Amino acid sequence: MSATAMKHEPHPGQERPVADAAAIHIEAKGLNKAFGKVKALEDINFGIRNQEFVSVLGPSGCGKSTLLRIVAGLIPYESGIATIKGEKVLTPRPDIGVVFQTNNMLPWLTVRGNVELGARIRNMPAAARDSAVDKILEVMSLTKFADAHPHQLSGGMRQRASIGQALVLDPPILLMDEPFGALDALTRDKLNVELLRIWQEHRKTVMLITHSIAEAVFLSDRVLVMADRPGKIIEEVVIDLPRPRNAAATRAMPKFGEYVAYLGKVMGVTS
Amino acid sequence: MSGVSSRLAAYVQVISFFGAFLLFWEYGVRYFEVKSYILPPISSIAVAVWESKDQIFEHSMYTLGEVLIGFTAAVIVGVLLGMIVYVSPFAQRTIYPLVTALQTTPKSALAPLMIVWFGYGFISKVAMAFLFAFFPIVVATLGGFAGTSKNLEEHFRALNAGPWRTFTTLRLPSALPSFIDGCRVAMPLAMIGAIIGELVGSDRGLGNLIMLGTASSRTDLVFGCIIVITLISLVLYALIEFAAKSVWWRGIQV
Ligand SMILES: Nc1ncnc2c1ncn2[C@@H]1O[C@H](COP(=O)(O)OP(=O)(O)OP(=O)(O)O)[C@@H](O)[C@H]1O
Ligand SMILES: [Mg+2]
Numbered sequence: 001m002s003a004t005a006m007k008h009e010p011h012p013g014q015e016r017p018v019a020d021a022a023a024i025h026i027e028a029k030g031l032n033k034a035f036g037k038v039k040a041l042e043d044i045n046f047g048i049r050n051q052e053f054v055s056v057l058g059p060s061g062c063g064k065s066t067l068l069r070i071v072a073g074l075i076p077y078e079s080g081i082a083t084i085k086g087e088k089v090l091t092p093r094p095d096i097g098v099v100f101q102t103n104n105m106l107p108w109l110t111v112r113g114n115v116e117l118g119a120r121i122r123n124m125p126a127a128a129r130d131s132a133v134d135k136i137l138e139v140m141s142l143t144k145f146a147d148a149h150p151h152q153l154s155g156g157m158r159q160r161a162s163i164g165q166a167l168v169l170d171p172p173i174l175l176m177d178e179p180f181g182a183l184d185a186l187t188r189d190k191l192n193v194e195l196l197r198i199w200q201e202h203r204k205t206v207m208l209i210t211h212s213i214a215e216a217v218f219l220s221d222r223v224l225v226m227a228d229r230p231g232k233i234i235e236e237v238v239i240d241l242p243r244p245r246n247a248a249a250t251r252a253m254p255k256f257g258e259y260v261a262y263l264g265k266v267m268g269v270t271s
Numbered sequence: 272m273s274g275v276s277s278r279l280a281a282y283v284q285v286i287s288f289f290g291a292f293l294l295f296w297e298y299g300v301r302y303f304e305v306k307s308y309i310l311p312p313i314s315s316i317a318v319a320v321w322e323s324k325d326q327i328f329e330h331s332m333y334t335l336g337e338v339l340i341g342f343t344a345a346v347i348v349g350v351l352l353g354m355i356v357y358v359s360p361f362a363q364r365t366i367y368p369l370v371t372a373l374q375t376t377p378k379s380a381l382a383p384l385m386i387v388w389f390g391y392g393f394i395s396k397v398a399m400a401f402l403f404a405f406f407p408i409v410v411a412t413l414g415g416f417a418g419t420s421k422n423l424e425e426h427f428r429a430l431n432a433g434p435w436r437t438f439t440t441l442r443l444p445s446a447l448p449s450f451i452d453g454c455r456v457a458m459p460l461a462m463i464g465a466i467i468g469e470l471v472g473s474d475r476g477l478g479n480l481i482m483l484g485t486a487s488s489r490t491d492l493v494f495g496c497i498i499v500i501t502l503i504s505l506v507l508y509a510l511i512e513f514a515a516k517s518v519w520w521r522g523i524q525v
Contacts, residue, residue: 069425072429073429074425092431094431096429098429102422103525106444107524107525117430117440121427121430121431121436121440122430122431149520150525153525158525
C-alpha cells in the first residue's frame with residue numbers, strides 16, 4: 001500500500017486487506033456459468049473496491065466477456081452470486097457504464113449522436129449532456145469528426161467514440177471489454193494515458209478486460225489472470241507502482257518490467 | 272471534366288440505343304409487312320395515344336388510384352403484421368407459417384374470387400394490388416426487425432433503454448433498409464395485381480381499356496396502354512428509389 005512497504009520484486013497473490021466491506025463495488029462469489037455443455041466460468045471469486053482499477057487478463061475464449069456480461073447484469077448465471085455495491089446483480093444498472101468489445105455504433109447517427117446516445121437514453125438533462133459531450137469529444141480528439149458518420153471513421157476513432165459514449169454518462173462503475181483491442185501500439189499508448197488521466201481525475205471503479213499485459217500493468221491497481229477451459233481466475237497480482245503514473249517514467253521503472261515479465265510467465269508467454 | 276464527358280457518353284449511348292430500337296420497330300414493321308393488328312408501327316401507336324389521350328388519362332388515374340391505395344394498405348398491414356410476428360412468439364408460430372404458405376399461392380388465381388367478393392369496381396382491384404404487394408412487405412419488414420444486431424440490442428439493454436426507446440432508436444432504423452427493399456419489389460407487383468384484376472373483370476382502368484382495344488382489334492391502343500402502364504410503374508419505382516436514398520445506411524456495418 002505505502003510506497004515504503006514496496007519491495008523490489010512483485011508480490012503476486014498478495015492481497016491488500018479490504019478496509020471496508022461496504023466499499024466493495026463489484027464482487028463475485030463462487031460464480032459459475034455454462035453455455036450448454038461448455039463451462040464458461042468456474043468458481044469465480046474476486047472483489048473490486050470503490051475507485052479501484054482492476055484489469056482482467058486471459059487467453060481468448062477464457063470467459064472474460066462472459067464475466068463482464070454477468071457483472072453488467074446482461075446474462076443470468078447458474079450458481080454463486082455477483083453483487084454491485086452489495087446488491088445482487090439482476091438487471092443492468094444505471095450506475096454502470098459498459099464499453100463493449102465490438103464498437104456498437106449506430107451507423108445512421110453521427111459521431112456526436114452516438115457519443116450522446118447513452119446520455120439520451122438515460123435521460124440526462126440536455127444542458128449537462130451537451131457540455132459533457134463537447135468535453136468528451138475534445139478529450140477523445142473527435143471534435144472535428146462530430147458530424148461524420150461512423151463508417152467514415154477509422155477503427156481507432158470508432159473505439160474512441162465507443163469509450164466516449166460510456167464516459168459521457170460519468171458512471172461510478174465502468175466496465176470495459178478490450179476497448180483498445182483493434183488499435184496500433186502507438187494509439188493504444190496514447191489512449192491508455194488518456195484513460196489514466198480521466199480515471200485519476202474522476203476516480204471510478206474500473207474493470208478493464210484486456211489482452212495486453214503492459215496495458216494492464218500500466219493502468220491497474222490489481223490484475224486478475226484467467227485461464228480457460230473452464231474459465232477461472234488463476235492469479236491475482238497487486239500492481240504496486242506509485243500514482244499518479246506517468247507514461248514514460250512509470251514504464252521505465254524496473255518494477256514495471258518485473259510485473260510484465262511475471263504476468264507473462266503466469267500466462268505462459270515466453271519472450 | 273472526364274466525369275462529365277463519360278456521363279455524356281453514357282447518355283449518348285442510351286439515347287442512340289433506344290433511338291435505333293424505335294427506328295427498327297417503325298421501319299421493320301413496314302419492311303416485313305407485319306399486319307398492324309399484330310404489331311403496329313410505333314408512330315401509329317403514338318397517334319392512337321394522342322387521339323385517345325383524355326380517355327387514357329382518365330383510365331390511368333383510375334388504375335393509379337387502385338395501385339396507390341392497394342400498395343399503401345399493403346404497407347400499413349404488412350408493417351403491422353411484420354411487427355406483430357416479430358414481437359409475439361405466438362404469432363411467429365401461427366401466423367407466420369400461414370403467411371409463408373399463402374405467399375406461394377399464385378395471386379393471379381385469386382382475381383376471379385376478388386371480383387365475386389368485391390364486385391366489378393374499384394375495390395376488387397385495390398384488393399388485387401394489395402394481395403400482390405402485401406407478402407414481400409411482410410417478409411421484408413420481419414427480416415429487417417429480425418436482422419437487428421444482437422450486439423446493439425445488448426448495448427441498449429446495458430443502457431437500460433425501455434422497449435419503446437429501443438424500438439424507435441434501434442429496431443426501426445435497423446429495419447428500414449430491408450423494408451425499403453420490400454417496397455421496391457412490391458410497387459411493380461401492385462401494378463401487376465391491379466391490371467390482372469382489370470383484365471379479369473372491370474368497367475374502367477387501363478386493363479379494361481386493353482380488353483376493349485383487343486375486342487375491337489385496336490392493337491395500337493393496346494400497345495399504347497401497355498406503354499403507359501410501364502411508364503407509370505417506372506415513375507412509381509423511381510419514387511421508391513428516391514425514398515430509399517434517405518435510408519443510406521443499408522449494408523453499412525460499423
Ligand atoms: N452466447 C453464448 N452461447 C454459447 N457459448 C458462448 C456464448 N458466449 C460465450 N460463449 C462461450 O463461452 C466461452 C467464453 O467466451 P467469452 O466471449 O467470454 O470469451 P473471452 O474471454 O471474452 O474471449 P475473447 O478474448 O476472444 O473476447 C467461449 O468458449 C465461448 O464459445
Ligand atoms: Mg471477449
